[in-house]
């Protein structure tokens with residue numbers, strides 16, 4: 001390749017923001033020579049690598065901004081530990097059709113059964129598939145919205161929770177909300193209703209939600225929209241956090 005052409009390819013690639021091609025034009029040509037690639041194969045190689053690099057950068061950046069508390073994937077979930085949970089239900093959800101259907105998922109159950117881990121795993125799968133995601137606990141959500149309200153930025157802040165295709169709201173029901181906070185949750189749920197998916201995790205049953213939102217009518221209004229299109233998974237099983245303690249106790253028992 002003449003110096004002139006080589007330089008122009010890099011300048012054009014840079015201008016078109018094809019960063020991988022900018023960095024590797026010479027090596028790509030060398031590889032095409034070595035493997036005696038045809039024109040189509042070469043174009044395919046160049047575009048394929050550019051897309052792969054771009055996609056992996058998007059995924060990394062999106063995960064960084066997602067608010068996820070960790071990066072454990074669904075593959076790491078030990079279904080054998082939670083025999084009452086049907087793995088097929090999670091696998092069906094991992095196909096992510098609920099996001100296209102703007103439907104919700106509620107993961108209910110006592111502490112330690114893996115609600116947060118499953119929500120995170122589904123969110124990572126969604127992010128990998130190109131959906132925008134955001135993770136928050138309910139407490140952080142209402143605190144952020146209340147702070148924004150106090151400084152006249154409520155509408156803008158609400159957008160953070162409205163924009164993503166999938167919003168995870170973790171730990172619903174740990175603390176009861178004030179009337180104003182419950183109203184914010186209602187606004188969020190009604191604005192996302194049939195527009196975007198949510199995954200809610202909670203240690204409370206739906207019948208206990210009135211204690212969280214403080215008011216029967218408001219609770220009904222929230223649950224009505226949340227549950228109209230929703231998959232509800234209740235995990236009634238042992239706490240994974242206590243797993244090692246249980247094993248140690250069992251070992252101890254045997255002696």
Ligand code: ADP
Nearest residue numbers: 076077078081111112113114115116117240241
């Ligand atoms: P919850 O949100 O229901 O309280 P978490 O998802 O936070 O529970 O799970 C508690 C801890 O145990 C986390 O570190 C999680 O990754 C792990 N964990 C829970 N269930 C499983 C499981 N079935 N397989 C592997 N790790 C699990």
Ligand code: MG
Nearest residue numbers: 115116171201
């Ligand atoms: Mg949790």
